[in-house]
Amino acid sequence: MSDGARSLALHGALLALLLAGAFVLPAYHHGVLARVMVLSVYAAGYNIMFGYTGLLSLGHALFFAAGMYGMGLAVQHGGVTPALGLLAGLGCGLAVAFALGLLALRTAGVAFMIVTLMFAQAGYLTVLYFGPYTRGDEGFVLQGAQRVLFGFDLSDAGVRYIAALILFAAVLVGVLALVRSRFGRVLVAIRENEERARMLGYDTFAHKLGAVVISGGIAALAGAAYGLLFGYVGATFASVQYSIFPLLWVLLGGAGTVIGPFLGTLFMFYLIDLSSGYTSAYMLIAGVVLVALTLFAPQGLAGELRRRIWRGLP
Amino acid sequence: MSLLQTRALTRHFSGLKAVETVDFDLPEGEVRALIGPNGAGKTTFVSLLCGRIPPTSGQVIFDGRDISALPAHRRINLGMAYTFQITSVFANLPVAENVALAARRREATSAGVARAVADALERVGLGDRGDQNAGDLSYGHQRLLEIAMGLAQAPRLLILDEPTQGLADAEIAAFKALVRELASSTTILLIEHNMSVVMETADRVSVLNFGQILAEGTPAEIRANPAVQAAYLGTA
Numbered sequence: 290m291s292d293g294a295r296s297l298a299l300h301g302a303l304l305a306l307l308l309a310g311a312f313v314l315p316a317y318h319h320g321v322l323a324r325v326m327v328l329s330v331y332a333a334g335y336n337i338m339f340g341y342t343g344l345l346s347l348g349h350a351l352f353f354a355a356g357m358y359g360m361g362l363a364v365q366h367g368g369v370t371p372a373l374g375l376l377a378g379l380g381c382g383l384a385v386a387f388a389l390g391l392l393a394l395r396t397a398g399v400a401f402m403i404v405t406l407m408f409a410q411a412g413y414l415t416v417l418y419f420g421p422y423t424r425g426d427e428g429f430v431l432q433g434a435q436r437v438l439f440g441f442d443l444s445d446a447g448v449r450y451i452a453a454l455i456l457f458a459a460v461l462v463g464v465l466a467l468v469r470s471r472f473g474r475v476l477v478a479i480r481e482n483e484e485r486a487r488m489l490g491y492d493t494f495a496h497k498l499g500a501v502v503i504s505g506g507i508a509a510l511a512g513a514a515y516g517l518l519f520g521y522v523g524a525t526f527a528s529v530q531y532s533i534f535p536l537l538w539v540l541l542g543g544a545g546t547v548i549g550p551f552l553g554t555l556f557m558f559y560l561i562d563l564s565s566g567y568t569s570a571y572m573l574i575a576g577v578v579l580v581a582l583t584l585f586a587p588q589g590l591a592g593e594l595r596r597r598i599w600r601g602l603p
Numbered sequence: 604m605s606l607l608q609t610r611a612l613t614r615h616f617s618g619l620k621a622v623e624t625v626d627f628d629l630p631e632g633e634v635r636a637l638i639g640p641n642g643a644g645k646t647t648f649v650s651l652l653c654g655r656i657p658p659t660s661g662q663v664i665f666d667g668r669d670i671s672a673l674p675a676h677r678r679i680n681l682g683m684a685y686t687f688q689i690t691s692v693f694a695n696l697p698v699a700e701n702v703a704l705a706a707r708r709r710e711a712t713s714a715g716v717a718r719a720v721a722d723a724l725e726r727v728g729l730g731d732r733g734d735q736n737a738g739d740l741s742y743g744h745q746r747l748l749e750i751a752m753g754l755a756q757a758p759r760l761l762i763l764d765e766p767t768q769g770l771a772d773a774e775i776a777a778f779k780a781l782v783r784e785l786a787s788s789t790t791i792l793l794i795e796h797n798m799s800v801v802m803e804t805a806d807r808v809s810v811l812n813f814g815q816i817l818a819e820g821t822p823a824e825i826r827a828n829p830a831v832q833a834a835y836l837g838t839a
Contacts, residue, residue, distance in 0.1 A: 471707055478704050481693040488655065488687075489752070490679030490708050 292601040299602075300465060303548065304458050311450050321562070323450045325555050326457040327515050328534075332542070332550030333460050334507030335535035340544035341468060342500040343480030347402045347532050348409030349508050351389065354416065354527035356382040356509025358423065361522035364435050366422060371438045375513050382509015383502055385412075390501035394494060406532070413527040428523025436520055449518050456514050457551075460507060465547050467503070468603050476500050477545075508535075541582060543591030547603050552590045604667075606631040606760055606790050607652065612661035614647055614814075621647040623814040624661070629760075634782060634791045636805035636822075640835050644814040645794045646688055649762050652792075653685045654678045666759070680708065684758035688765045688794070690745040694738030698729060698748060701737050705755040723755040728777060742769045750778070754785075761785070764794045779803050802826070810835065 310322055331353055338344045359381030364374040393404045416423050423429075436443040443449050467473045475496050478486040487493045516522045525531070535550075542553025560578055565571035586593045595602040607629040614622040621644045629635050637645050650656045652663055654675035662671045670678055679685070684705075693701050699720050706719035724730050727747040732740065737748055746769055753761050767775050775797065782791060782804040795801050801808060801822060808825040810817040812834045818825060825831055 474700070474704065474707070477696070478693055481695055482691060484655075485687070485691045485693065486704070487676050488653070488679060488685050488691075489705050489756070490676050492674075492676045 292603075295599065295601070296465065296603050300461060300548065303551070304454075304461070307454055307457070311447070311454065316446070319450060320446060321558060322555075323446070323453040323518070325551075325558050326453040327511055327518060328558075329538070329551040329554040330457055330460045330514070331508050331511035332535045332538040332554050333464055333547075334504045334509075334511060336504075336539045336544060336546075336550045337464070337467070337476075337507065338500050338504040339536065340539055340546070340549070341473065341480060342476045342497060342504075343483075344497065344500065345402050345536075346393075346405040346504075347529075347536070348389075348405030348407070348412075349505075349535050350527050350529065350531035351405075351409040351412040352382045352386055352505035352508035353512035353515075353531055354412060354524075355385040355505075356512030356514075357516040357522055357526055358416065358512075359509065360513035361429065361431065361516050362422060364431060364517075365429060365522075371436060371443075371517055375438075375510070375517065378513025378516075379506060379510050382512070383506045386502045386505025386509070387498070389505070390498045394497050394501065406529070409527070409529065409532050413524065413529070416524045416527050423522075423524065426524045428521055428525070431517065431520045431522065436517060438517065443518050444520065453514070453518060456510070460510070461547065461551075464507075465603060468547060472496070472499065480545075537579075539589070541579070541589055543589030543593070543595070546589070546591035546595060549589055549591035556590065604631060605629060605664075606666060607792075608662075608664040609652070610662040610664070612648075612651055612663065613659045614644075614651055614656065615659045620814045622651060622658075625811075625814070625816055627809065627816065629790060629792060631759075631790055632786070633806045634786050634793065634804055636801040636808045637792060637794045637811060638796070638801060638808060638825075638835065639811035639817070643811040645811050646764055647814075648811065649685070649764060649792065649794060653683050653762060655685070679756075682759035683762065684753040684756040684760070685762045686749040686753045686764060686766060688768075690742065690749055692737040692740075692745055692748050692752070694736065696737060697733065698724070698735050698737050698740065699733035701748060702751050702755045705752040709757060719755050719757075723751040726754060726781060727751045728774070743771060743774060746770060747774065750781070758789060760790045760792065762792045765796060766793070767795065767797050767800055775800065 314322060335349050338346055356378035360374040360378030363369045363377040364371060389408055393401055396404050417425050441448045443452060475486060475491050479493050479496055483493050538553035538557055539550050541556055543549030560575050561571060564574035588596055605628045609625055609627040611624045611626065612622060613624050625648065639645050651658050654673060662669055665681055702720045702723050703716050706716050710716045710719050724733055727750050729744060729747055729751060740748060746766060750766055767778055770778065779800060785791060805822055807820065808822055809819045810825060810831050817834060818828050818831050
C-alpha cells in the first residue's frame with residue numbers, strides 16, 4: 290500500500306470509529322469523547338507550531354481564549370448568531386496570532402517561550418480587567434437560543450457529539466493536507482534546519498508567521514467551539530494551565546504526527562479519569578505514567594508507531 | 604559580461620579584517636577557484652556574496668543588479684546556490700526530500716520535482732540512497748548530497764565551499780568530471796584546498812590572503828606566481 294493509501298486508511302478508520310461511537314458509546318464516555326475531540330483540535334493547532342515547525346509556544350491559551358471570548362462576547366453582548374460567533378472567534382484568534390507572531394518571532398528558543406508565555410499572561414489579565422463584560426474567573430453561561438447552530442441545538446448531547454466530530458474531521462483533513470503541501474514541507478525543513486532552509490531560498494520568517502497564524506487560528510476555532518458546545522466561557526481557559534495542556538497532549542501523542550494530538554488528549558483524559566477512580570493521589574499515578582512514557586516512548590504514542598512500524602506516517 | 608561583481612566589499616569582525624575592500628569579477632560561464640591559507644577569509648567572502656552575513660561596507664552586484672541589501676533567500680531566488688563547508692543537510696529527513704526541498708522552488712509539479720531529484724542524485728552518484736535518512740549517510744556522502752541540493756536548484760551561480768573535503772579519491776575524480784560537465788551551463792565559484800581539483804577544473808584562480816585578493820590568473824600563472832608560492836603553495 291502506498292503512503293497515501295495507508296494514511297487514508299488510518300485516518301479514515303479513526304473517523305469511522307468515532308462516528309460509530311456516536312451510536313454505541315455509553316452516555317458517560319460519549320460525553321468524554323465529545324470533549325476530547327474538541328480539545329484535540331486545540332492540540333492539533335498547537336502541533337502545527339510545535340510538532341511541525343519546531344516553535345515551542347508556552348502561550349497558546351491566548352489563542353484558545355481569543356476564540357472562546359471572541360465568540361462568547363459577540364454572542365452574549367453583541368447578540369449575534371452562534372454561527373457568526375464562531376466566525377468572530379476565529380477572526381479574533383487569527384488577528385491575535387498574526388500580531389503575536391510579528392512580535393514573538395523576532396526571538397527564538399527560550400526567549401520565544403518566555404515572550405509567548407508573557408503575552409498569554411497579559412491576555413489572561415485582560416480578561417480579568419474587563420470583568421464587567423467577561424465576568425472574570427466566574428465566567429458566563431451561554432443559554433438557549435445562544436447555542437442553536439443552524440437549527441441544531443448544541444445543548445443536546447447527541448447533536449453536540451456530531452458537531453464535535455465534524456469539527457474534528459474538518460481539522461484532521463485540513464492538517465493532513467497542510468503537512469503534505471509544499472508549505473508544510475518547508476515548515477518541517479525549518480524545524481530540522483532553519484539556516485539550511487533559508488539558504489535554499491525560502492523566506493523562513495514568512496513561513497513561521499504563517500505557521501503561527503494557522504496554529505493560532507485552529508486553537509481559536511477550538512476555543513470558540515468549546516464555549517459554544519459546552520455553553521460556558523471562563524477565564525480558566527486563558528490561564529497558564531491551558532497553555533501547558535496542549536504541549537503535554539502533543540508530547541504524549543506524538544509531536545509532528547497528524548493523529549498524535551488526538552491520541553495524547555484521549556490518553557491523558559482517561560489516565561486521570563481512571564486513576565482518580567482508585568485513589569485520591571491520582572496525580573501521582575498520572576505522573577509516574579508520564580515519566581515512564583517519556584523514558585520509553587520519547588517520541589510519543591504515534592511517534593513510536595512511526596519509529597517501529599511506519600516511517601512514512603504523516 | 605560579469606555575472607557577479609563585488610566593489611570594495613568589506614567585513615570586519617570586531618577589529619579583525621576578515622574581508623577587506625575586495626573588488627572581484629566573475630564572468631558568466633567561468634569556473635573560478637578561490638584558494639588561500641586557512642583563515643584567509645574565503646568562507647566569509649562567499650557568505651557575504653549569498654547574504655548569510657551582512658557586509659560592513661561595499662557592494663555585491665549580481666547580473667547587473669545591486670543585491671547588497673537583499674536578504675539571503677531573495678538572493679538565492681535570483682539564481683545563486685550555496686553549499687555549506689560544514690555539511691548542513693536535513694539529517695532527519697530522507698535524502699530524496701532533502702533534494703526535493705531544493706528543487707521545489709523552481710519545479711511546479713510533483714512529477715517535475717521527482718525528476719529533478721532523481722537527476723541530481725544520479726549525477727552525484729547517490730541514486731540508490733534516496734530513501735535513507737540524510738543523517739545516516741557517511742560524511743563524504745553528505746558532501747555529495749550538499750552538491751546534489753545545489754544542482755537541484757539549477758542555479759546560475761553555484762558556490763561550492765570545499766566540496767571535496769572528506770571525499771575518497773574515486774569520488775574526487777567523479778566530482779572533477781561533474782564540474783567540467785556543469786561548466787557549460789553554470790557559473791561556478793569553488794573554494795578548494797585540493798590543488799589537483801583546482802588545477803584540473805578551474806578556468807581561473809583567485810588567491811585570497813588576509814582578506815584581500817593577492818593574485819588572479821590561470822591555474823598555470825598562479826602556480827608560477829612567487830607571491831602566491833610564498834603565501835600558500837610553497838608549503839603544499
